[in-house]
Amino acid sequence: MGVHVVDHPLVAHKMSILRDKNTSVKDFRELVSEIGMLITYEATRDLPMTTRMVETPICKAEVPTLKGKKFAVVPILRAGLGLVDGVLRMVPGARVGHMGMYRDEETLEPHVYFCKMPKDIADRNVLIVDPMLATGGSAVEAVSEMKRQGCKNIKFMALLAAPEGIAKMEEVHPDVDIFCGVIDKGLNENGYIVPGLGDAGDRIFGTK
Numbered sequence: 001m002g003v004h005v006v007d008h009p010l011v012a013h014k015m016s017i018l019r020d021k022n023t024s025v026k027d028f029r030e031l032v033s034e035i036g037m038l039i040t041y042e043a044t045r046d047l048p049m050t051t052r053m054v055e056t057p058i059c060k061a062e063v064p065t066l067k068g069k070k071f072a073v074v075p076i077l078r079a080g081l082g083l084v085d086g087v088l089r090m091v092p093g094a095r096v097g098h099m100g101m102y103r104d105e106e107t108l109e110p111h112v113y114f115c116k117m118p119k120d121i122a123d124r125n126v127l128i129v130d131p132m133l134a135t136g137g138s139a140v141e142a143v144s145e146m147k148r149q150g151c152k153n154i155k156f157m158a159l160l161a162a163p164e165g166i167a168k169m170e171e172v173h174p175d176v177d178i179f180c181g182v183i184d185k186g187l188n189e190n191g192y193i194v195p196g197l198g199d200a201g202d203r204i205f206g207t208k
């Protein structure tokens with residue numbers, strides 16, 4: 001359990017381009033997907049394995065293979081959608097559940113407005129994805145909702161995390177591993193991550 005920072009030159013390089021306010025919407029979206037793919041690599045490190053027999057051109061061999069297909073990715077709308085493609089490129093058979101959530105701009109409190117999960121979600125390993133872990137309010141509420149749905153194996157993935165958000169998650173959901181690309185300095189008075197990358201949803205979808 002705990003926080004796992006994917007400390008890798010490719011992640012760090014791509015993250016720096018992402019932070020640049022002059023990066024285009026197209027490039028931003030592609031980079032979110034690529035970094036998401038790289039973090040997924042770490043977040044899936046403990047997926048259960050089994051073996052099967054194959055016949056290579058040389059001989060029969062017992063080879064490793066993923067056990068079962070019980071994996072689901074759950075993006076927090078909107079910005080989490082930007083990470084789904086990267087996860088699915090790594091785990092093509094994953095199911096996708098959607099959690100609609102927005103923050104009240106004044107109180108910063110998160111509100112769930114939509115939740116559509118695969119029927120057997122309680123039996124799946126769940127990876128909740130959102131580019132930003134800021135105050136942690138959205139992440140904590142998303143994990144709580146998945147627990148209410150019966151999920152036991154839950155991980156959380158972000159591109160950027162603030163120490164405040166990490167602390168809140170560790171306090172409320174100490175059983176949930178957090179995977180991220182970098183931990184930033186903190187939050188400003190508006191709840192934005194500093195130095196951060198701005199509003200992830202607006203930059204992914206070009207809404208500002």
Ligand code: PRP
Binds near residue numbers: 077108130133136200
């Ligand atoms: C952003 C971000 C997270 C949340 C993080 O979403 O994508 O969901 O804020 O902040 P928190 O850790 O303080 O809860 P936002 O509410 O801006 O919605 P959007 O995805 O629609 O842009």
Ligand code: URA
Binds near residue numbers: 191193197200201
């Ligand atoms: N949500 C964002 O999109 N960016 C932040 O810095 C914090 C919350």
